[in-house]
Amino acid sequence: MNVLDAIQNRRSIRAFRPDPVPKATIEQILQISQRAPSGTNTQPWHVYVCAGAVRQAISDDVLALARAGKGAKYEDFEYYPATWNDVHRDRRRGVGWSLYSLVGVAKGDREGSARQSARNFLFFDAPVGLFVTVDRYLTRGSWADAGMYLQTIMLAAKGFGLDTCPQAAWIQYQEPVFKHLGIPADQSLVSGMSLGFADPNAIENTLISEREALENVAHYRGFD
């Protein structure tokens, strides 16, 4: 797969087949992803990869917390703002409603939306979970590096016929994630990610999220 196809075809996949991903394949994806760029080549990322019993333990503990309504807020970690401006709010709602209407969750159906949200914590049935961290003292530049690293993993995965869903949802339930993965307390969780083979029959995998018109985001200067 060439790089342009990988970029065009990567989508967030929210239903995976149970087929395991060989550890050797994950190692190849992560080896190639070590080529991700970073400011002054600091390579600030760590990645924790889980499968089997560890993946299950994380899932069980986080689902228990989620069911008990014991999640932290994104803003507590300065991850997302408490209040979004209109344009960002509308885009968030847009993709959320598109997903929910595909899976049959109507507006106002709190139970249905909790059920769909909980799918995050089953790794959308993917056999492999990844968690990317950076040292806690690091600041915005390093978080940008971690973002590039995440995208590099997602594109590399496409090259191996695999799909992904990056997941900030885990930010709300970090304690079990840190405990089961042995993540040191001086690291910050940037994102989780589900990795596996997409279920081609799942309705949620037909979602193609919208994008803003290029003229609204690209600002050219000095061209005639």
Ligand SMILES: Cc1cc2nc3c(=O)[nH]c(=O)nc-3n(C[C@H](O)[C@H](O)[C@H](O)COP(=O)(O)O)c2cc1C
């Ligand atoms: C850092 C990051 C965190 C995300 N967290 C979640 C998440 O917790 N759950 C989820 O279903 N999708 C999550 N997504 C996927 C976004 O919703 C998705 O990237 C966006 O809607 C664009 O769709 P696409 O990835 O299919 O192109 C996340 C994406 C990124 C980049």
